[in-house]
Amino acid sequence: MTAERAWWKEAVVYQIYPWSFNDSDGDGIGDLQGIIERLDHVADLGVDVIWLNPVYESPQKDNGYDISDYRAIHEEFGTMADWEALLEEVHDRDMRLVMDLVVNHTSDQHEWFLRSRQRDPEYEDYYIWREGGTDENGDPVPPNNWESFFGGSAWEYDEERGEYFLHLYDTSQPDLNWRNDAVRQDVFDTIEWWLEKGIDGFRMDVINLLSKVEGLPDGDPDGEWVGSEHFINGPELSSYLTALDEEVLSNYDVMTVGEMPQLTVESAREYSGADGPLDMAFHFQHTKLDYADGKRWSVGDWSLPELKRITDRWQDGLAEDGWNALYWENHDQPRSVSRYGDPDEYRRESAKLLGTFILTLRGTPYIYQGQELGMTNADWDTMDDLRDVDAVNHARELLDRDGVDGYDDVRDVVGYRTRDNARTPMQWDDSPNAGFTDGDPWIQVNSNYTEINAADQRPDEGSVYNYYRRLIRLRSDRDVLVYGDYTDLLPDHESVFAYTRSLSTDAGTERVLVVLHFDDGTDTLDLPIEYGDATLLECNYDHDDADPGTVTLAPYEARVYELSD
Numbered sequence: 001m002t003a004e005r006a007w008w009k010e011a012v013v014y015q016i017y018p019w020s021f022n023d024s025d026g027d028g029i030g031d032l033q034g035i036i037e038r039l040d041h042v043a044d045l046g047v048d049v050i051w052l053n054p055v056y057e058s059p060q061k062d063n064g065y066d067i068s069d070y071r072a073i074h075e076e077f078g079t080m081a082d083w084e085a086l087l088e089e090v091h092d093r094d095m096r097l098v099m100d101l102v103v104n105h106t107s108d109q110h111e112w113f114l115r116s117r118q119r120d121p122e123y124e125d126y127y128i129w130r131e132g133g134t135d136e137n138g139d140p141v142p143p144n145n146w147e148s149f150f151g152g153s154a155w156e157y158d159e160e161r162g163e164y165f166l167h168l169y170d171t172s173q174p175d176l177n178w179r180n181d182a183v184r185q186d187v188f189d190t191i192e193w194w195l196e197k198g199i200d201g202f203r204m205d206v207i208n209l210l211s212k213v214e215g216l217p218d219g220d221p222d223g224e225w226v227g228s229e230h231f232i233n234g235p236e237l238s239s240y241l242t243a244l245d246e247e248v249l250s251n252y253d254v255m256t257v258g259e260m261p262q263l264t265v266e267s268a269r270e271y272s273g274a275d276g277p278l279d280m281a282f283h284f285q286h287t288k289l290d291y292a293d294g295k296r297w298s299v300g301d302w303s304l305p306e307l308k309r310i311t312d313r314w315q316d317g318l319a320e321d322g323w324n325a326l327y328w329e330n331h332d333q334p335r336s337v338s339r340y341g342d343p344d345e346y347r348r349e350s351a352k353l354l355g356t357f358i359l360t361l362r363g364t365p366y367i368y369q370g371q372e373l374g375m376t377n378a379d380w381d382t383m384d385d386l387r388d389v390d391a392v393n394h395a396r397e398l399l400d401r402d403g404v405d406g407y408d409d410v411r412d413v414v415g416y417r418t419r420d421n422a423r424t425p426m427q428w429d430d431s432p433n434a435g436f437t438d439g440d441p442w443i444q445v446n447s448n449y450t451e452i453n454a455a456d457q458r459p460d461e462g463s464v465y466n467y468y469r470r471l472i473r474l475r476s477d478r479d480v481l482v483y484g485d486y487t488d489l490l491p492d493h494e495s496v497f498a499y500t501r502s503l504s505t506d507a508g509t510e511r512v513l514v515v516l517h518f519d520d521g522t523d524t525l526d527l528p529i530e531y532g533d534a535t536l537l538e539c540n541y542d543h544d545d546a547d548p549g550t551v552t553l554a555p556y557e558a559r560v561y562e563l564s565d
Contacts, residue, residue, distance in 0.1 A: 003483050008201070008255035008279055009323060010482050011048035012359070012472050013098070013366045017331045018055050018077055019063055020425045021369055023437035030425075030436070032078035032086050038428070041454060043093040045372060045465070046472040049255065050090055051098045051203050053331055055083065059109050061172040062389055063331075063423070065100075065205060066107035070190045087198055096200035098255060103187045104209045105173040112186075113174055117161040126183055127174045128166040128212065132157065145218045146227030151393040154227065166216075168209060168231065170389055178210045178240055192248050201255035204278070208260040208271070211236040224262070224294065232262050238270065238277075245277035255279055257325050257364075265317035273321040280325040280364060285310045287333055289340075297394045299416050302340070304518045308491050315362055315486040324363025328354055329371045334421040338377035342520055342556060347374055347452075349556035352467045352540035353516055356558040359471040360501065360514045362486050367468070369426055373457055374464040378424050378446040380415040383407050387443045391418035429455035470538060474560070479503055480510035489528055495519035496553065498527055500563075512537070513561040517553035524552040531563040 211234025292300030341350025351374030
């Protein structure tokens with residue numbers, strides 16, 4: 001069955017993290033005019049959509065995900081006029097602009113929260129307030145045992161109101177009370193306000209956390225995220241998202257993608273299937289491959305067969321109803337070359353291989369800034385180098401463990417896992433600060449910017465950047481790479497991931513074969529594939545042609561073939 005066509009299915013999305021993309025005024029922080037200055041780099045890549053991380057007014061306790069005014073631009077990024085100029089420039093280049101939607105929580109500096117803590121009758125129930133209890137010693141304890149994703153209790157006592165408020169993330173990010181009709185209406189009005197300004201959709205931050213179980217019971221103390229069984233995919237979530245779609249989103253031709261922690265294929269079909277309120281959703285199963293014993297603040301080995309099982313589950317599970325959101329990197333994930341490739345000996349090859357993977361599967365690919373250059377994780381020598389509130393909080397927790405003497409004991413895991421790896425400045429050239437700023441950058445520049453930068457790669461046909469360009473063009477030219485069926489040929493092979501994409505049309509059947517070698521050695525094998533003729537469409541090594549029957553694969557080699565009977 002061929003999926004119904006849609007522009008967002010055929011699109012490739014490029015994510016811009018404004019803090020770190022380009023600084024136009026020398027204050028060390030990226031801004032909207034800086035993005036405009038570098039738009040041609042994005043447009044030349046061939047992408048169709050830009051996803052812009054939050055630029056709203058914010059105290060910036062969590063780099064913009066703590067919003068204090070949804071209808072204003074944070075002054076360090078520019079003005080509303082700058083934002084309007086950006087939108088126009090994006091549209092002039094035949095691209096679309098998608099904004100971040102953060103409505104599970106606000107900043108504690110938002111007017112709604114300031115009035116709620118004062119028990120203003122209009123806003124008293126805009127957030128989730130509860131009285132605490134006492135333990136056996138008579139000491140105060142929070143209303144339940146839920147934990148913040150950033151560590152510690154999910155409750156904070158507010159002296160002014162005399163109650164605890166719920167914050168599933170930082171203490172500066174109180175959760176909105178979506179049971180309140182007035183909250184939902186204010187959020188819907190804000191969403192419509194932005195759509196009327198001409199944006200093309202939303203990436204919805206932790207959108208499956210909106211509904212909390214009535215009574216807020218204690219969670220399993222041994223769970224992956226204590227309490228999450230009571231606030232992820234809660235009982236009213238479907239009705240909230242359906243109302244948002246019916247009352248607002250369905251009136252516009254927009255793209256919606258939900259960030260959904262602990263998402264399953266079954267839930268994805270419910271929320272983003274043909275009859276669901278969203279177009280697609282991000283899951284995190286492949287980003288947990290390198291967790292040791294399922295723990296986020298640890299590092300373990302990962303296996304290719306497990307990546308295949310996850311990929312097969314999602315490719316097959318959404319084949320008839322739903323659509324995948326494909327990604328390796330974003331502002332919350334370490335650099336993919338440093339996790340799943342080889343950042344030292346085979347950086348270019350493994351960066352190209354990873355790009356081949358997301359650009360040849362069924363779904364909408366998302367490319368994070370710098371991924372198209374093969375940017376890597378940075379070195380975080382001291383705690384003072386870190387800017388990520390999540391990493392700092394968890395580093396402190398790790399330091400409190402028995403047997404830990406200092407930061408050097410936890411440096412490897414913190415440095416590997418911190419979100420700061422994705423937030424180092426974009427590496428534009430080999431000038432000071434990688435061409436990102438004339439001032440002092442808000443976060444350190446990766447020291448390898450003289451070897452990895454856009455200025456060197458754009459004219460180099462063999463670069464990671466130009467490989468991405470060719471793959472994006474290949475995907476846009478062949479419907480089989482968008483809508484074709486997926487078949488895993490070697491589900492148990494330890495180092496080779498090979499799959500076909502096939503699409504039947506009135507003109508016949510199109511078939512593409514993708515072969516990916518996730519290893520730093522060589523492999524020779526026979527592929528279980530029948531074909532008449534084969535044309536090598538793309539490869540990250542120099543081959544004039546290469547028979548896909550018996551293949552000898554170099555380290556991190558990627559091949560894309562067109563097959564005919």
